[in-house]
Amino acid sequence: MSLPLYKSIYNDIKEKIVNNIYKVGDKLPSDSELSEHYNVSAITIKKAMDLLKEDSLISRKPRKGTIVISNEIQNHQIQANNSKLPVIGFIITNFDDIFGTDILRNLLIQSQGRAQIIMKITLGDSELEAELLDELVSLGVDGIILLPASSEFISPKLLELVSKNFPLVLIDRQMDKLPTCSVGINNSQAAQLLTEYLFDNGHEKIGIVTATPQVSTIQERIDGVIAAHIKNHKTINQNQILSNLESMIPNSKSTKEDDIEKIKAFLKSSNNITAIFTGEFTIAVLVVQALKELNQEIKKDFSLVCFDHTKYNMLNNQEFTFTHIVQDQYEIGKKALDLILRKIEQPTLIEKNNAPYYLVEGQSVKKI
Template identity: 25%
Template sequence: MEHVSSSFGLDLLYKIDRTLEESGYKMITRFSYYGREKETEEIDFLLQSQIEGLIVMPCHGVYYNPRILKLILEGFPVVVIDKKMEGISVPSVRTDNKQAIKTLVKYLWEQGCRKLGFASSEIVGTSSLQERKSGFYEAAVEYSIEVLPECELKFDLDIYNHSAGEENIEKAAAYLTQVKGKIDGIVCTEYSLVPAFMEASKRIHASVGEDIQICCVDGPEDLTIPHMKQNEIEMADKIVKLLTAQINGAGAGKDILVPAILKEEK
């Protein structure tokens, strides 16, 4: 796994562990913390531990880890989660990211928003973010929504500090200043981007969360803004079924999309 948090991953991890245990397996969990070398190191550790199968959330990036590719080519049981490895025949389970963002755009449209901006961290090489971007633009066309310039914030690698970084706050403030008076909604690809916009809004009095609606994918349980919650329980069930099928010798070359759940504004 890259990383888990209360926003996404904890329920998924717990459910996979419980379901595997019910099937007679024990799960060993390791984290890459977004590092490619660390990812390779942990995969090697797991293989030395004589695992029978691998569930992997690959690191962000343009290139795939050669160690993962080697395992797939050798026929070792592998299930990829959260991302799609384009051009590689490997079972994967992930959220229907395109539909998740389209649902958010529809929700904002129903609330009267007609001029939207799209905010994301760097998208290059990250299939989940690419799919969310595609969903945004498809929905904008479908609902005749005016699209404002995009805002790209820095991907935050700090797994302990959940507050917004100063660089991202400044970028968000500059963006809000640029689109002032022209925008009534912002769609964020991830919850981690929201704090930067909220803090920037406070500093420059941009009314984000009031005159400007903001929404995202995932978030903590007490999140009050509209967001799409990934269905971690259903994802976990499908992940375990795909993995155990491979361990038992059955073919499992499937790419499974799981619908996210809309959580409306509280």
Template identity: 30%
Template sequence: MKNSFLYMNIYDDLKKKIDQGFFRDGDRIPSEEELKTRFGVSMITVKKALSMLKEEGLLQRIPGVGTFVKGRTLNNEEEEKESNIPTVKKIGLVMEHVSSSFGLDLLYKLDRSLEESGYKMITRFSYYSSEKETEEIDFLLDSGIEGLIVMPCHGVYYNPRILKLILEGFPVVVIDKKMEGISVPSVRTDNKQAIKTLVKYLWEQGCRKLGFASSEIVGTSSLQERKSGFYEAANEFSMEVLPECELKFDLEIYNHSAGEENIEKAVAYLTQLKGKIHGIVCTEYSLVSAFMEASRRIPIKAGKEIQICCVDGPEDLEIPHMKQNEIEMADEIVKLLTAQINGTGMNKDILVPAILKVQKGSE
């Protein structure tokens, strides 16, 4: 990626001038704005180059004064100001949201692992809004982060801000989704494997006719992969695939109950297939409540007349589900990000296997 080394042009230029004595100890180097204009790059690229020179002990920044070649003798006031500045390395994290079904363990493990690696993590949330996502990324960049972990918003189009960072070589790791056609390190659950494991479990329980439920899939790689895995597994086990059911994606953060529109769709779907459907695979835990409520209204005995299962879910979830391995995901994310920061990173797409969770006595 030739664009990933734009910051090296600035780094090499300044380092050469320091080595050759053009900039001597105590000299003030051009401002970030001046370097940005001169090299025709973004402020992020400039900050990356200066950060590398600071880490090598060649530069030091004095807030309100400027950036100088190391060795400048500070007066007492500047020494006191410099000594009071904490040298904290920061990493930014932008998530769509977290809940008891997915994200909390990932959040805690990332924070712990990054701290062990010498970083403090700043966490922000996009709440499914691309505009909010951009706002939070800019906030983190202004905070002086050295790398970004981001779970991109659902949608057909990628956030231009994320694409710009990737092309400029800023350390980025994408989680939960794959950005097709973009060379960027990513860590996500092996979604095909997850759904195939669920289908195999249902087949072992005697299910032979399955339905598939999802929110709108367009532009969401994780859901596309789960759908593909469903049909591949159903074909592998010679199971009959019934019509799909598409429910509305619920953007409500605090209310975990199903919306009436989704419940009515689920009621109509299960009523139409009553006596024909043995099991239904939901791509997300958020869809389960609509089918559970629908089964009560019809009524159909969930777990006996029909098996309902999903990906994700809280620890006490009583239906079969695939739990994403958030601890392993966090470990891989930190490895990829710190490798990029240290200049040894590779563009890897890491798939982490999910774990089948079945309540005792339900098999």
């Protein structure tokens, strides 16, 4: 594995200092001059300078610049710096047993002996996400794995990092318009698989219930359901889609009770619907509650499918599993780490990887 650019630059300048090409008392070229000389970003130069400062070879002061203060370095220091593991920032909206925990678990397992991980949580707050990106860059991390809070709002900080080829990998968000690396599943194809499963069980009219599509993942799943209808020559109209649930969106004023009322109104006005596609497990649970308040039940009155599933039972004390799509979160974690380490070595690398997914049959679909 080749060294990251900043370490190669660090080694080059260190060698010049040790060999008196840059003598004690000399002022090094400015960061902008070094950036132009090595054809790298200012961030890369700063990280190289930070290592030289850690070795007590240079002093950096505002208005005075970077001064060589020593040309002596112990062998054990050189060895320690050359063997230093890359530090990876991991920013996630949140994690629980439905989605995120297994990604984190395997990321930590896979990183042993390969990288150090610093984890941050945004709770879906785009402004906090921008602050955490800035914080991690200031700490000198070698790269960042990010689950963005939104696909609609892209922070200036994220755009800046992308424009400078800073090592960055997005998970669970494709953001096709951004030239950056990403890892996720093909949500549209997975949604088609779920929808065609309902068709195979005799369901002709399917309702779609999702959160407001503020992330690409949700819209891709809606598009997948529609694509399945087109492929199978079945009609679908806007009256079959409820996509304005907001109680799960951070800082939303809507409550779960508000969303349950929306679902109840949708079900009452949607004649002939026999099955419901929900984009997330948490929304599937809201649908169950809405049906309960309407004195109806899953499978008996409506079939239901969703994405992801908790490992723990949330419906009374009986075992109950929705028919759902499982995302291979272990593989997402592995692919994200492999990709960020490659991106550190190859700053211009752009690669969008898909992880596996599969359908699990539960007890929520009735054959008609």
